[in-house]
Amino acid sequence: MKWDKRDLLGLEQLTKDEIIFILDTADSFKEISTRAIKKVPTLRGKTAVLLFLEPSTRTRVSFELAAKRLSADMVNISASTSSMLKGESLRDTVRNIEAMKVDLVIMRHSMAGAPHRLAGEIEPGVINAGDGCHEHPTQALLDMFTIREKKGRLKGLKVAIIGDISHSRVARSNIWGLTKVGAEVVIAGPPTYIPPYIEKMGVKVKYRVEEAIKGVDVVMVLRIQRERQGKNLIPSLREYRKIFGINRDRLKIAKPDALIMHPGPVNRGIELDPDVADGPQSVILEQVTSGVAIRMAVMYLLSGVKSENPD
Amino acid sequence: MKILIKNGRVVDPANNLDEVRDILIEGDKISAVSKKIGEKIKIIDARGKLVLPGLIDMHVHLREPGREDEETIETGTSAAVHGGFTGIACMPNTTPPIDNAGIVEFILSQAEERGYIQVYPVGAITRGLAGEELSDIGELFSAGVAAISDDGEPVKDGDLMRRALEYARMFNLTVISHCEDKSLSSGGVMNEGFVSTLLGLQGIPQVAEEVAVARDIMLAEMTQSKLHIAHVSTAGSVELVRRAKERGISVSAETAPHYFTLTDEEVRSFSTNTRINPPLRTSLDVEAIKQGLKDGTIDVIATDHAPHTIVEKEMEFSSAPSGIIGLETSFSLVMSELVDEGVLTLREAVARMTVNPAGILGLNKGTLSPGADADITIVDPDAEYTVDAEKFFSKSKNSPFIGRKLKGIVETVIVRGKPVLENGKLR
Numbered sequence: 001m002k003w004d005k006r007d008l009l010g011l012e013q014l015t016k017d018e019i020i021f022i023l024d025t026a027d028s029f030k031e032i033s034t035r036a037i038k039k040v041p042t043l044r045g046k047t048a049v050l051l052f053l054e055p056s057t058r059t060r061v062s063f064e065l066a067a068k069r070l071s072a073d074m075v076n077i078s079a080s081t082s083s084m085l086k087g088e089s090l091r092d093t094v095r096n097i098e099a100m101k102v103d104l105v106i107m108r109h110s111m112a113g114a115p116h117r118l119a120g121e122i123e124p125g126v127i128n129a130g131d132g133c134h135e136h137p138t139q140a141l142l143d144m145f146t147i148r149e150k151k152g153r154l155k156g157l158k159v160a161i162i163g164d165i166s167h168s169r170v171a172r173s174n175i176w177g178l179t180k181v182g183a184e185v186v187i188a189g190p191p192t193y194i195p196p197y198i199e200k201m202g203v204k205v206k207y208r209v210e211e212a213i214k215g216v217d218v219v220m221v222l223r224i225q226r227e228r229q230g231k232n233l234i235p236s237l238r239e240y241r242k243i244f245g246i247n248r249d250r251l252k253i254a255k256p257d258a259l260i261m262h263p264g265p266v267n268r269g270i271e272l273d274p275d276v277a278d279g280p281q282s283v284i285l286e287q288v289t290s291g292v293a294i295r296m297a298v299m300y301l302l303s304g305v306k307s308e309n310p311d
Numbered sequence: 312m313k314i315l316i317k318n319g320r321v322v323d324p325a326n327n328l329d330e331v332r333d334i335l336i337e338g339d340k341i342s343a344v345s346k347k348i349g350e351k352i353k354i355i356d357a358r359g360k361l362v363l364p365g366l367i368d369m370h371v372h373l374r375e376p377g378r379e380d381e382e383t384i385e386t387g388t389s390a391a392v393h394g395g396f397t398g399i400a401c402m403p404n405t406t407p408p409i410d411n412a413g414i415v416e417f418i419l420s421q422a423e424e425r426g427y428i429q430v431y432p433v434g435a436i437t438r439g440l441a442g443e444e445l446s447d448i449g450e451l452f453s454a455g456v457a458a459i460s461d462d463g464e465p466v467k468d469g470d471l472m473r474r475a476l477e478y479a480r481m482f483n484l485t486v487i488s489h490c491e492d493k494s495l496s497s498g499g500v501m502n503e504g505f506v507s508t509l510l511g512l513q514g515i516p517q518v519a520e521e522v523a524v525a526r527d528i529m530l531a532e533m534t535q536s537k538l539h540i541a542h543v544s545t546a547g548s549v550e551l552v553r554r555a556k557e558r559g560i561s562v563s564a565e566t567a568p569h570y571f572t573l574t575d576e577e578v579r580s581f582s583t584n585t586r587i588n589p590p591l592r593t594s595l596d597v598e599a600i601k602q603g604l605k606d607g608t609i610d611v612i613a614t615d616h617a618p619h620t621i622v623e624k625e626m627e628f629s630s631a632p633s634g635i636i637g638l639e640t641s642f643s644l645v646m647s648e649l650v651d652e653g654v655l656t657l658r659e660a661v662a663r664m665t666v667n668p669a670g671i672l673g674l675n676k677g678t679l680s681p682g683a684d685a686d687i688t689i690v691d692p693d694a695e696y697t698v699d700a701e702k703f704f705s706k707s708k709n710s711p712f713i714g715r716k717l718k719g720i721v722e723t724v725i726v727r728g729k730p731v732l733e734n735g736k737l738r
Binding site for chain 1: 507629
């Protein structure tokens, strides 16, 4: 398969074959991170800008390592170190990046659609590293990569996603991706966490976690955003834990070999009990490892599109 | 000066007229409308054209004073006359707001000196638009406001809205309500529905508008005052107004061209020219709006012309201000989307842009009766054009209709007997 997309904005825009192609490409990159010298010259001479206009440590570090292991040069612009803050004209941001003559822009933004607007206006490829509550494509890809690695397949698997679906870009990207490759997705949370008409995306909706995880192969637990407390979406974290928290007893309802996944960082003892988070079914740290491989694959593929069109 | 408009198809809903007629203007009044008028004077041949009472837009933001970078009375009225309007009502959310006689006088004198058409200021319901105490409504009335409204913001306090309606009755002033329950809409940037779910943008549910419409209708019934609902966008609001009218409550309603042409699907582009308040709704709402226009539940088509500079609109979707311009596309959208599509007859469409808003604002306008002010709009109903941002006369370019092919070009506009626009050019 020949890769021809310049940007990775979301999994909504990708076909099933493109998704599988990224996962396959990541397979070959994963090995690099296990070597003594974890570096290949693949992207030597290419420059990537990490434009993180919303605080993030894990995703930024993951992209940074991916870039370094591919020998790309990399510049970090984050909200705290630059004047590019929320509210600045998007056009100014765009012009600055254009002027820097870079090959790839990896953008994290607190508002949905910001990378899409950027991609429409600049020459370098754009990777969406999370835009508001919209999409987080590399997270979903690394989740799918991890599932495929552990289960040997994606098609026909049952995946439950538990939590605040309404405000989750991780959930949206996973729903796009998993349904495209033929997995069955059920989402669960209190109705205040379920956005309207989500079933039109091809998922089942359950309000009881026990029904949602019954017999599933994967339990994907979303982080409860403490900063949303006070918006009356749930009465208390305590009650959420009681009704939706994944503990050892509840986990028995899923398949015995069901995977426990979480995009991190885990609120231990709220959405996930510590003994489950650290238990034998948890693949939370494998997700982090997969993340570097996925991001290497994506950067590699997108850079290729550029280099085939020399000036 | 005398002007004779000959051979045009004269559509004057106020007189149940839709026939080829000649119109004679003497001074600032219409002096005769009849089958054949022969006089040696300035003659406008309107063969094949529509001759309409001057269009009236009862919902415009002119931004002056305060935001002259977005629009001025001069540029806004220029945009309006190019769109076929001879009169527009301007909303009070300027800086400072239209909450005292001085600002009303300023706007009227600016309009007189630099404007191209008639401007009818709408006064603020509450002082400073703060929603806390009534503005000096009597003083505003004496200074010449056509209605009162806190448009842009709802009057949150139910008792204050009640008192405004009661007090305005003394002057027979219409209270124009921006219906929005902020506790339900706060933080939202688009319609709440499947598209907001896909985009991860916070939604504004239809009920945020509808509960406010319901409250104000009940207050209008209680106070026996004249209520006008601004920018109706949902099927539920249409139904509430319809039932209120059936029960004889004195309520009127307007919608804007974007609410019968566009849906929330447009937001998928993340174009900030699709960020509007109330937001673009679903196709079901669009159908209900059309039905409401057809059966007369919705009396008026107004633009809610809301200019914003390129700088303001070049933000991320969620941080861009709400609103689009509409004066220059309104009539051709009505022609293309309502009249050509058979939703409204030409007569119904013209009534919603002339005699109906005039009645709500208490203006002796919107008709071609002999003796009426000679405000006349002549359009070529069949001419087509493509909306071009570079050709807007508005100072702002924030239109979601750029690039759209539309029908109906405004050729001549006569304001109180004076041709202001001729063959599409300002005189």
